[in-house]
Amino acid sequence: MSKVGQIFFRANSRHGLWTIPLLVAICCCAGLAAATADFVSRQNVLNLFAQAAPLILVSIGQMIVILVKGLDLSVGSVVSLTTGILSLNAPVYVTVPAAMLMAAVVGLLNGVAVTRFRVHPIIATLSIMGITQGAAMFVRPSAGGTVASEIVALVSGQLFGIYMPVIWTIVAILFGWKIVHASRFGLHLFAIGGGETAGTFGIAERRNVLAAYVLSSCFAAAAGIFLAGRIASGDPNIGTQYAVDSITAVALGGTQLAGGIGSLHGTLIGCGLLSLIANGMNLLNVSAFIQTVVKGAILLLVIALQPRKNIGL
Amino acid sequence: MKIEPLVQMTSISKSFGGVAALDDVDFQLLPGSVHALMGENGAGKSTLMKILAGVVQPDDGMIRKAGRTVRFASPREALDAGISTVFQEHSLLANLSIAENMCLGKEPLTVLGSVDVAVMEQNARNTLRGLGLNLDPATLVGNLSIAERQFVEIAHGISANADVIILDEPSAALNAADVEILNAQILSLKQQEKAVVYISHRMEEIFKICDTITVLKDGRNVDTVPVAAITPKRLIAMMVGRELAELFPPRPPRREGEVVLSIEGLRLTPDSAPCSIVLRRGEIVALAGLEGQGQRELVRSLVGRYAAHEGRVRIGSRELALPLPEDHGIRILQALGVSFVPEDRKLEGLFLELSLAHNLTIGLHSQHFELAPAGRHRDVIANSIKSLSIKAATPYTPVGTLSGGNQQKVLLGRYLALGADILLIEEPTRGVDVGAKAEIYKLLRAYANAGGSVVVLSRETLELIGLCDRLYVIHDKHVVAEMPAEQATEHAILEAALHR
Numbered sequence: 139m140s141k142v143g144q145i146f147f148r149a150n151s152r153h154g155l156w157t158i159p160l161l162v163a164i165c166c167c168a169g170l171a172a173a174t175a176d177f178v179s180r181q182n183v184l185n186l187f188a189q190a191a192p193l194i195l196v197s198i199g200q201m202i203v204i205l206v207k208g209l210d211l212s213v214g215s216v217v218s219l220t221t222g223i224l225s226l227n228a229p230v231y232v233t234v235p236a237a238m239l240m241a242a243v244v245g246l247l248n249g250v251a252v253t254r255f256r257v258h259p260i261i262a263t264l265s266i267m268g269i270t271q272g273a274a275m276f277v278r279p280s281a282g283g284t285v286a287s288e289i290v291a292l293v294s295g296q297l298f299g300i301y302m303p304v305i306w307t308i309v310a311i312l313f314g315w316k317i318v319h320a321s322r323f324g325l326h327l328f329a330i331g332g333g334e335t336a337g338t339f340g341i342a343e344r345r346n347v348l349a350a351y352v353l354s355s356c357f358a359a360a361a362g363i364f365l366a367g368r369i370a371s372g373d374p375n376i377g378t379q380y381a382v383d384s385i386t387a388v389a390l391g392g393t394q395l396a397g398g399i400g401s402l403h404g405t406l407i408g409c410g411l412l413s414l415i416a417n418g419m420n421l422l423n424v425s426a427f428i429q430t431v432v433k434g435a436i437l438l439l440v441i442a443l444q445p446r447k448n449i450g451l
Numbered sequence: 452m453k454i455e456p457l458v459q460m461t462s463i464s465k466s467f468g469g470v471a472a473l474d475d476v477d478f479q480l481l482p483g484s485v486h487a488l489m490g491e492n493g494a495g496k497s498t499l500m501k502i503l504a505g506v507v508q509p510d511d512g513m514i515r516k517a518g519r520t521v522r523f524a525s526p527r528e529a530l531d532a533g534i535s536t537v538f539q540e541h542s543l544l545a546n547l548s549i550a551e552n553m554c555l556g557k558e559p560l561t562v563l564g565s566v567d568v569a570v571m572e573q574n575a576r577n578t579l580r581g582l583g584l585n586l587d588p589a590t591l592v593g594n595l596s597i598a599e600r601q602f603v604e605i606a607h608g609i610s611a612n613a614d615v616i617i618l619d620e621p622s623a624a625l626n627a628a629d630v631e632i633l634n635a636q637i638l639s640l641k642q643q644e645k646a647v648v649y650i651s652h653r654m655e656e657i658f659k660i661c662d663t664i665t666v667l668k669d670g671r672n673v674d675t676v677p678v679a680a681i682t683p684k685r686l687i688a689m690m691v692g693r694e695l696a697e698l699f700p701p702r703p704p705r706r707e708g709e710v711v712l713s714i715e716g717l718r719l720t721p722d723s724a725p726c727s728i729v730l731r732r733g734e735i736v737a738l739a740g741l742e743g744q745g746q747r748e749l750v751r752s753l754v755g756r757y758a759a760h761e762g763r764v765r766i767g768s769r770e771l772a773l774p775l776p777e778d779h780g781i782r783i784l785q786a787l788g789v790s791f792v793p794e795d796r797k798l799e800g801l802f803l804e805l806s807l808a809h810n811l812t813i814g815l816h817s818q819h820f821e822l823a824p825a826g827r828h829r830d831v832i833a834n835s836i837k838s839l840s841i842k843a844a845t846p847y848t849p850v851g852t853l854s855g856g857n858q859q860k861v862l863l864g865r866y867l868a869l870g871a872d873i874l875l876i877e878e879p880t881r882g883v884d885v886g887a888k889a890e891i892y893k894l895l896r897a898y899a900n901a902g903g904s905v906v907v908l909s910r911e912t913l914e915l916i917g918l919c920d921r922l923y924v925i926h927d928k929h930v931v932a933e934m935p936a937e938q939a940t941e942h943a944i945l946e947a948a949l950h951r
Binding site: 151152316320321322324325326328329331332333335336338339340341398399 | 525526527530538542543544545546547551552555556557558560563564565566591
């Protein structure tokens with residue numbers, strides 16, 4: 139295979155195959171720009187960003203868990219519960235720490251179930267998702283309440299002429315980059331995902347996996363804070379889509395669900411592509427039912443087409 | 452002058468669930484020496500080394516390192532005390548680079564707290580150079596060959612600046628040329644006044660590079676002797692507790708049986724020369740040669756695990772055109788009475804979590820229609836265990852818990868139970884102790900004497916010469932020579948392989 143072919147169609151590093159989704163995303167942009175007049179409008183680009191920002195937050199956490207051969211289905215319910223807690227009648231300096239604490243506890247429960255009790259990640263996070271979703275319903279049975287104005291200000295408006303969603307997205311990306319690609323912890327995540335033998339190198343497997351789940355929940359809570367600010371109220375169902383969407387975005391970005399192979403830039407591309415597809419279908423007036431069908435099909439297709447544990451070779 | 456021992460292990464005992472793995476074992480290591488630890492599989496070598504490496508804690512006994520009493524609760528502590536281990540299993544992570552694998556757990560950091568890739572790769576490069584290896588430390592381990600991986604594994608063990616290095620079967624996956632490089636590395640460690648513990652089943656190497664030999668049997672010390680004072684024959688006798696009359700069973704007089712399998716015009720790749728191979732009834736035929744010259748591909752192309760460019764195979768009266776379909780090539784061949792015994796019993800051969808009974812009969816089950824009731828095959832299981840003398844507590848023991856020799860016998864037993872006429876075997880005795888080797892050779896010879904035919908591949912040329920009737924020497928993807936085993940020597944094979 140030619141050099142170009144190798145770069146584009148084979149995963150030559152542990153970053154996974156992210157070049158193809160990038161090409162597809164560029165094609166989508168071009169197609170939508172040609173097909174619809176609104177796509178390149180200022181309002182739509184802002185919308186796209188505001189849609190993608192919470193997905194990016196959740197997906198970074200999801201990717202961290204997937205790197206260590208896990209999966210976190212509870213992220214959506216954490217998003218919902220966070221908006222519920224933020225819409226309680228209490229000052230920001232109470233609600234925000236409370237939400238983060240809640241997320242840390244949820245992550246800890248997931249992590250303990252997986253590492254200590256050896257429950258399969260899907261089952262562990264599915265049960266915890268039930269518990270968290272129940273709590274969200276209890277805190278805010280139906281959409282409503284008001285979120286403190288400080289939080290609304292944090293996500294709408296501008297800072298030095300830059301829109302806040304953009305700023306938060308960049309902050310999250312830098313933070314995620316530091317964790318995944320520029321720290322010992324990140325390298326250890328890849329090591330744990332890469333094989334059974336990481337422990338023999340003196341890596342504390344359990345502790346790192348536990349930390350991955352806690353991080354995932356905290357990223358989900360951050361997404362919840364962002365969403366609560368945008369809608370200025372609480373909603374127990376606002377996070378429902380994020381479990382599937384984040385897994386789809388991560389897989390779309392070339393991260394392998396078997397663990398050990400993936401990248402932050404891949405995940406960003408995956409989030410971008412998924413948001414583009416949703417945005418495009420909205421612009422083209424595709425019905426909500428069809429949109430769900432398309433998303434499900436993408437997840438299946440992407441996982442089916444992923445090269446299995448294929449590093450170079 | 453008496454040299455102070457670097458490591459002194461005294462009266463070490465350890466049992467697992469009531470079974471004594473080690474009983475009052477003493478072991479001492481001198482600086483600047485290569486110490487072979489010998490014994491059959493299950494003799495306690497690995498347990499003893501795991502105790503020294505901090506993987507397993509002893510029930511009783513004392514370890515002194517450079518005069519101080521130590522106790523290692525984890526591999527990390529042992530490593531910090533200067534004891535590093537290269538384990539038998541491949542422990543490198545395929546998705547990390549060489550440098551990352553070598554520094555994992557103790558990565559150098561930049562001022563910003565991220566992993567310092569430049570320093571890491573420089574360190575790794577220096578270590579690799581010190582061992583005479585010219586590999587790019589940024590290469591992912593998954594892209595290395597098995598021999599290269601093994602070297603990186605050793606480099607990893609040595610890079611820890613340890614003064615005691617434990618090498619557990621480092622040469623099992625290496626060919627002769629690579630073993631030479633490894634031996635040179637071990638000798639250079641010795642010159643640096645380090646102590647090396649060397650576990651291997653290959654006699655030649657032991658006698659070439661080791662100074663002292665300690666033999667264990669059934670978890671007890673048999674003896675510790677200088678290499679100069681012992682012969683290979685005597686050493687084997689110490690290990691098995693009896694004189695092995697001969698490692699290889701006697702060869703019956705040559706007779707020309709009918710041809711049961713013939714390969715004609717086989718070309719592995721479009722640009723390789725065509726070759727032909729013939730296998731007769733009652734014959735063991737070897738494919739010899741340097742490693743990576745296509746022996747493996749040749750055998751695998753017969754069962755569809757490698758797509759040869761072209762060729763024809765005649766088995767009995769059936770003629771097949773190569774390449775065979777990958778997904779059911781093995782089934783086609785099995786229906787014709789040909790069984791393929793793969794090299795890597797852990798990955799390709801056995802179902803490690805399943806019982807030994809299951810592993811023995813799974814071949815029989817696979818012959819039937821999927822919904823047919825599965826027979827228990829109690830008699831098959833009992834017969835196999837008896838005739839192969841497999842040592843296991845019950846037939847329901849998971850096969851992964853058995854020793855290497857017993858695992859290999861189970862694998863072989865599966866295909867013998869199928870009543871195959873022809874066996875294609877890769878590395879019949881990889882990672883197997885001497886006693887089990889002799890038993891496997893005997894089984895194969897008995898099989899051939901009973902009218903079966905065998906094709907064997909092995910990295911150990913002496914094994915091929917001793918076991919087989921006839922050898923084909925493969926070089927550059929085709930047969931370059933054919934010789935009867937009585938006339939074959941290592942020298943002759945090498946000369947034929949290098950044929951210029």
